[in-house]
Amino acid sequence: KEIWRYFMSQARLAKLNYTTYHQREAYVTILHSSEAYVCGAIALAESIIQKNSSRDLVLLHDKSISGKSLRSLRAAGWKTKWISRIRSPFAKKDSYNEWNYSKLRFFFYPELSAAGNDKVLFNSGVMVIEPSLCKFEDLMLKSFQVSSYNGGDQGFLNEVFTWWHRLPKRINHLKVFSKQDDKEHQVGDGLYAIHYLGLKPWM
Numbered sequence: 001k002e003i004w005r006y007f008m009s010q011a012r013l014a015k016l017n018y019t020t021y022h023q024r025e026a027y028v029t030i031l032h033s034s035e036a037y038v039c040g041a042i043a044l045a046e047s048i049i050q051k052n053s054s055r056d057l058v059l060l061h062d063k064s065i066s067g068k069s070l071r072s073l074r075a076a077g078w079k080t081k082w083i084s085r086i087r088s089p090f091a092k093k094d095s096y097n098e099w100n101y102s103k104l105r106f107f108f109y110p111e112l113s114a115a116g117n118d119k120v121l122f123n124s125g126v127m128v129i130e131p132s133l134c135k136f137e138d139l140m141l142k143s144f145q146v147s148s149y150n151g152g153d154q155g156f157l158n159e160v161f162t163w164w165h166r167l168p169k170r171i172n173h174l175k176v177f178s179k180q181d182d183k184e185h186q187v188g189d190g191l192y193a194i195h196y197l198g199l200k201p202w203m
Contacts, residue, residue: 024056024102025055025056025102025103025105026055026056026057026058026103026105027048027053027055027056027057027058027105028058028059028060028105029041029044029058029059029060030059030060030061030083031059031060031061031062031064031065032060032061032062032064032065032083033062033064034064035064035065035066035069038065038069038072038073040200041059041073041076041078042072042073042076043201045057045073045076045077045078046076046077048077049077055105056079057077057078057079058078058079058081059073059078059079059080059081060081060082060083061080061081061082061083062082062083062084063082102130102131103128103129103130105126105127105128126171126172126193126195139160142156142160143156146159146160147159170190170191170192171192171193172193172195173191173192173193173194173195174195174197175194175195175196175197
């Protein structure tokens, strides 16, 4: 047995086990710069709620989102939180500073994460992250030192994180709609998240 266990009371161990078992998790997304994706965020909330998820829905937003839109987002199920702007599109990194949760499942919008899922790069449109103030401060520091290969957050994150765990393709399925009468709108079974490129069903 590990030596540290000898010095811990049963009450303390019970408290630690309780805390671990009751870790809080959330689905997170972000709206900034315009209200173009408010309807998309509402559609995202509805799709998660329909799956009977017990996790919180947290939406980070800047001042570009109107009070009317925020009321609609809250009615859809989002807990809204204002964030100060960090040079676009790096506002996403504020999710590392969302302290009330132990783990976040992050969904972002495709115009900032449309690169392919190949063997050496990860797609930042869907991520699972654990909030950390230390990591948040490290990202802020590196944002002035590291250049993004594509000018966006995905390029920056791939430069910063040299190790990561790949999510299966069914968790971030890329789907292209080229026109409104596209007959290829059907999606396969067994998908967890659909990453729409081009036209969006809610637009």
